[in-house]
Amino acid sequence: MKQSRYKYSALKLLKHGLTHGDWPRMWSSNELNSSYDVIIIGGGVHGLATAYYLAQNHGITNVAVLDKGYLGGGGSGRNTAIVRSNYLTPEGVAFYDRSLTLYNEMAHDLNLNVMFSRRGHLTLAHTDSALRTMHWRAEVNKLQGIDSSVIDPSEVKKEAPSLDVSSNTRYPILGALFHPPGGIIRHDAVVWGYARAADHLGVHLHQQTEVLDILCEGGEQSNGKGPGGKVTGVRTNKGDISAPIVVNCTAGWSSLISNMVGVDLPITTHPLQAAVTEPCKTFLPTVVVSGSLHVYVSQTDRGELVFGASVDPVGTYRINGTLEFTEELAGHVLELMPGIAEMRLLRQWAGLCDMTPDYSPVMGFTSVEGFLVDVGWGTYGFKAGPVSGETMAETIATGKTAELIQSFNIERFSTGDLVGEKGAAAVGH
């Protein structure tokens, strides 16, 4: 059921500014139905985008998005908001480039300012082997029409004058992979934009609705679960819902959801910590990433520096900050930009990452009929949100795996056709 949507515009902004009138709610709240055509578990950018494209591109609107917390409370609201498409494998490049295209059109498509800033993305090389990988990536990228090239330290200095490119540092900068179309985007706005647009098309968004079990029949296990069976619905803290299709979009928690149907995943969950400083005058024009120093930095429109790191080496579901992280982060950032030694950290947080062995996602159908996965998003899920939603929606609507995600199938872990993306996704964001 389509509802009339309140359209945002400069004129509305002026009107609300003058009258101080309340803005209408961005999405409605609905009663939980007893059945849906599609249930999507996880109300982050992936789940909401899948719901939106199901309704927008395929006319499937009897869809529910369930989240045990609030929309965008997981990885979608915890990432460092960096988007790029300079990956290492041809499959990865084509996939993430489509995502970048969708991000570019998003503010217009969803009628919400997502503050996309295509400011350029620098991946620094501090070793010969890193530089070699940069050249490899640049060539793969160029072949697919992506703006990406290796630049030398003097050009790095031009792009980001605050970086110390001298040879006196512990890890001198030997060059960088420069990717002008990369940038940052406001991640909350992306979540809200998809939620609002999906709601407008008739999708039900259910927050604080935790999935306790997934109901199956015909599987090889005694309770009807496991390979060969099919999904019949889900049990939530608000009651049972029947549905022929259930999609797992729960990132860090994806193993726990898949265990409910007896589908094993090649995933371990690790926390990734990030931090933000107090705001200061704008001085960092690009996104800067250093694989060797395990850090990536960008400056928000408010002037805060956002830092991210690599995942914590010990797998856990506990997301608390550690002193080791703060210490290491401060040391590494100062190595790159000695000028910010006086700045103070405002806060730090962590999110859960579902890491796969080949640093590529696991998407599409599984051995249980009606149970689809969009998981294994590790540290790169946010930048893939739109294209994941688009391709998962196509896969659900047509019953055939969308072309862009065929190589991300779950069978690759038994056939050995891995999509090794570590060289471009391990730390670099």
Add this chain to the structure above:
Amino acid sequence: MIVVPCPNCGPRSSSDLRNCGEVVDRPNPKNATIEEWRSYLYLRENLASWVKETWYCRTGCRKYFTIERNTATNEIRGQ
């Protein structure tokens, strides 16, 4: 910080050791199928509760040992 009890070196910071992940039964290499072998290599339960896991005392005695850790709280019990 997670404090991990190495049987030889005593309590150590987890950053001194390497977490090798949950204990998975190794199939017999002589007669395992490719699928069984790859399942052993890649598939994990990844539970958010008590998990039996292997650690490697990287900077100390270089021994491998198993402990039980609750991956929801990082509590550790017995060896």
